[in-house]
Amino acid sequence: MTEDLGFVHHFEPGDGSGVTLLVLHGTGGNEKDLVPLGRELAPSAAILSPRGKILEHGMPRFFRRLAEGVFDHEDLVLRTHELADFIEAATERYDLDPSKLVAVGYSNGANIAASLTLLPPGLLRAAVLFRAMVPFEPETTPDLAGMPVFIAAGRRDQMIRPDDTQRLAEILREAGAEVDLHWRNVGHGLTYEEVAEAKEWLSSIPI
Secondary structure, eight states, X not given: OBOOTTSOEEEEOOXXXXXXXXXXXXXXXXXXXXXXXXXXXXXXXXXXXXXXOEEETTEEESSOEEETTEEOHHHHHHHHHHHHHHHHHHHHHTTOOGGGEEEEEETHHHHHHHHHHHSSTTSOSEEEEESOOOOOOOSSOOOOTTOEEEEEEETTXXXXXXXXXXXXXXXXXXXXXXXXXXXXXXXXXXXXXHHHHHHHHHHHSOO
């Protein structure tokens, strides 16, 4: 764990594949929580895992929200660009290949990953979004032509309406991304089956 580059974060080098997973935790998580998930998804990849800088009742998040499912848009934009700056600095510090950066986010982490995809397009090669919703409606459609995106959603998710996840997929597709949306009859928690699906998907895309 280190606290420089603007974020408390955890970094693990890969074994030569050149791929880096940007692992983004959910509300109340930290920089260590999803490292095992990253290792399961891509055993040979490097892992870069920052801790969210916003505290909500003592729980780390990546941006503020006004209520459940209602985001502070101004803060979201600010934190997204702040995270993008961290990624660029970490890419240089750890000598990472910027063309092989894949975001893996869960819940709040998936939402900031979606925002990262829409605001500074071109930073990510691909994204795996577990329990994501629309971070915001972009004023102009970014160019995400050919970008692979995996979304895992639960039809019984008590925190995210199915329509909101569906709309995120539509926004990304309208921007040219190749979206693979997987629905399961589950709640907000992850399942082994979804992780296995994401791992298979990740191994199948060209990076």
